[in-house]
Amino acid sequence: MTAQLESSPVTSVDVELQHQIEQFLYLEARFLDERRFEEWLDLFSDDVHYWMPTRTVRYERELDKEFSASNEVAHFDENKRALEERVTRIRSGMAWAEEPPSRTRHMVHNVIIELGDSPSELLVRSNILLYRGRLDRDVDFFVGFREDVLRQSEDADYGWLIARRSIFLDQTLILAKNMSIFL
Amino acid sequence: MVVDIRGLVDAKQGTVDPRIYHDEEIYQQELKNVFARCWLFLAHDSQIPNPGDYVTTYMGEDPVLVVRKRDGSVGVFMNQCRHRGMRLCRADAGSAKSFSCSYHGWTYDLSGNLVGVPSEDDAYRNEINKAEWGAVKVPQVDNYRGFIFGTWDPSAPPLLDYIGDFRFYFDAFADRTEAGTELIGGAHRWVFPANWKFAAEQFCSDMYHAPISHASAVLALTPDDQDVDEEVFPMDGTKGRQFSSELGHGTGFFVESGDVLANIVGQKPADWFQGGNPEAIGRLGDARAERMRGAHATLFPNFSFLPGINTLRIWHPKGPNEMEVWAWTLVDKNAPADVREAQRIGTGRTFSVAGLFEQDDGENWSEIQRVLRGHIARRSSFNVQMGLGHEWDDDPDFPGKVNRVYCEMAARGFYKRWADMASGMSWDELMASVRKAVEVSG
Ligand code: FES
Ligand SMILES: [Fe+2]
Numbered sequence: 001m002t003a004q005l006e007s008s009p010v011t012s013v014d015v016e017l018q019h020q021i022e023q024f025l026y027l028e029a030r031f032l033d034e035r036r037f038e039e040w041l042d043l044f045s046d047d048v049h050y051w052m053p054t055r056t057v058r059y060e061r062e063l064d065k066e067f068s069a070s071n072e073v074a075h076f077d078e079n080k081r082a083l084e085e086r087v088t089r090i091r092s093g094m095a096w097a098e099e100p101p102s103r104t105r106h107m108v109h110n111v112i113i114e115l116g117d118s119p120s121e122l123l124v125r126s127n128i129l130l131y132r133g134r135l136d137r138d139v140d141f142f143v144g145f146r147e148d149v150l151r152q153s154e155d156a157d158y159g160w161l162i163a164r165r166s167i168f169l170d171q172t173l174i175l176a177k178n179m180s181i182f183l
Numbered sequence: 184m185v186v187d188i189r190g191l192v193d194a195k196q197g198t199v200d201p202r203i204y205h206d207e208e209i210y211q212q213e214l215k216n217v218f219a220r221c222w223l224f225l226a227h228d229s230q231i232p233n234p235g236d237y238v239t240t241y242m243g244e245d246p247v248l249v250v251r252k253r254d255g256s257v258g259v260f261m262n263q264c265r266h267r268g269m270r271l272c273r274a275d276a277g278s279a280k281s282f283s284c285s286y287h288g289w290t291y292d293l294s295g296n297l298v299g300v301p302s303e304d305d306a307y308r309n310e311i312n313k314a315e316w317g318a319v320k321v322p323q324v325d326n327y328r329g330f331i332f333g334t335w336d337p338s339a340p341p342l343l344d345y346i347g348d349f350r351f352y353f354d355a356f357a358d359r360t361e362a363g364t365e366l367i368g369g370a371h372r373w374v375f376p377a378n379w380k381f382a383a384e385q386f387c388s389d390m391y392h393a394p395i396s397h398a399s400a401v402l403a404l405t406p407d408d409q410d411v412d413e414e415v416f417p418m419d420g421t422k423g424r425q426f427s428s429e430l431g432h433g434t435g436f437f438v439e440s441g442d443v444l445a446n447i448v449g450q451k452p453a454d455w456f457q458g459g460n461p462e463a464i465g466r467l468g469d470a471r472a473e474r475m476r477g478a479h480a481t482l483f484p485n486f487s488f489l490p491g492i493n494t495l496r497i498w499h500p501k502g503p504n505e506m507e508v509w510a511w512t513l514v515d516k517n518a519p520a521d522v523r524e525a526q527r528i529g530t531g532r533t534f535s536v537a538g539l540f541e542q543d544d545g546e547n548w549s550e551i552q553r554v555l556r557g558h559i560a561r562r563s564s565f566n567v568q569m570g571l572g573h574e575w576d577d578d579p580d581f582p583g584k585v586n587r588v589y590c591e592m593a594a595r596g597f598y599k600r601w602a603d604m605a606s607g608m609s610w611d612e613l614m615a616s617v618r619k620a621v622e623v624s625g
């Protein structure tokens with residue numbers, strides 16, 4: 001016998017929306033992995049804030065100080081123009097950290113949608129795992145979780161725009177020679 | 184085996200032997216004779232404002248705790264328990280009343296004194312002399328304008344003598360206003376799979392790499408109506424200066440040209456650093472507070488900074504083939520809010536693990552290091568000859584031994600000092616050679 005759930009205690013998001021949002025995030029990952037950076041940029045709203053704080057090792061009682069605050073330094077603290085500059089850099093043919101290019105694979109998991117006050121904005125949490133291979137022997141993993149605000153937009157090619165992205169990495173000391181990648 | 188390190192650096196001919204970046208024996212001598220003797224940057228005052236505040240860091244490969252004591256002074260001691268050697272504190276930073284070892288519970292106060300031993304009466308029968316078993320303390324700690332330094336060597340010269348003639352240039356970064364400086368919270372920390380000297384030397388002496396290594400970043404940040412070679416990164420080396428200290432420190436910068444700062448952090452912070460702060464002009468004069476542009480600098484051995492861009496960092500050695508970078512952003516305490524905010528964002532965006540500039544340094548250094556695995560790759564010396572013999576010491580604005588901005592004079596100075604120290608030269612000899620050089624140059 002198959003259980004029929006009228007309403008779920010876990011999620012109130014309907015299957016259709018969940019599917020749509022997951023496909024949107026997969027598409028974004030695909031753009032990055034296929035180095036279609038200009039199409040990737042189009043997925044962000046013009047007022048986007050793309051942010052990745054730094055992180056330090058702290059004891060439990062001071063875990064609230066683990067991530068750098070919004071008025072402190074960050075790995076990424078970008079508006080749309082800054083993201084565009086990063087793409088310009090990569091496309092210059094002289095960005096040696098990406099020339100020859102890295103090979104990336106973005107894996108997006110555990111997508112959880114929270115409905116906000118406005119039906120056209122969603123808070124979307126996801127886990128991210130990025131494998132990056134470079135040259136012959138460079139191997140890096142960047143793992144963390146993301147909090148996105150997705151905004152429904154009729155003008156957007158794919159129905160949604162990323163209006164805010166916060167990325168929380170699970171490394172404090174970054175075990176890579178650079179982050180010439182996007183998460 | 185003790186390697187004759189002095190033979191590996193020829194500052195007169197401008198050559199270095201690549202083994203200095205690779206060989207384990209040389210690395211061990213370097214830890215002993217350079218890192219365990221030099222004054223090393225530990226922390227900035229603003230990181231530990233209140234009693235009990237601490238950060239953990241390294242001096243060479245030795246972990247230390249830097250603690251604000253109750254009397255306001257700073258204690259620095261090994262982050263190592265004297266019982267069986269457990270790391271006392273495993274957080275990067277925090278606030279504590281004491282430090283308790285997680286192995287058997289020995290407890291140390293904020294100065295590193297052993298104050299508690301579990302079962303002291305029962306197990307030790309009160310026979311342990313706690314006064315003898317405190318954490319190993321760093322014998323000399325000093326503070327210059329909020330920058331806390333320490334040295335393991337009780338016979339090292341005073342900090343100001345160690346900074347020496349570099350102080351004029353360090354002050355352009357550290358002594359701009361009476362209010363002083365502070366770090367913005369948070370730090371960029373990452374790993375380069377390369378020898379620490381590549382980074383320290385580059386910040387000491389290498390403007391030459393910037394237009395090539397960082398071509399993509401300069402391009403991305405340059406507005407369309409600007410000419411990169413003229414306005415942003417002048418290729419004319421006469422438009423800047425490099426300074427080299429006999430003490431191993433060095434810096435280089437453009438003079439009145441090179442708009443790179445405005446493109447990196449924005450016009451307002453650029454103005455603030457280049458003439459917009461009357462107090463800085465009063466204290467430093469116009470050469471340092473108005474006309475220096477896009478400077479790079481290293482205080483020997485592994486403390487580097489970029490005045491204006493205001494990143495500062497330590498290159499922690501982690502074996503001959505790896506370093507950790509710990510980088511912070513410095514601001515003038517009394518800088519206007521918009522200057523501070525632009526600095527916070529601009530510095531992270533350019534000089535950090537994800538920074539538009541610094542991403543490419545990592546690629547260079549890690550590939551150099553990989554090539555050095557080859558036997559033949561280590562057999563031919565590297566060329567450090569740029570500007571050899573063309574220095575002058577009577578510059579009207581910039582004191583000491585100076586040269587054109589595209590130059591390797593400061594690299595030769597850095598490696599000479601490194602070789603002298605690593606080979607075990609005594610402080611008497613080390614400081615005598617500095618005095619002699621100063622006398623010769625009059
Ligand atoms: S190692 Fe610290 S108490 Fe035993
Ligand atoms: Fe560089």
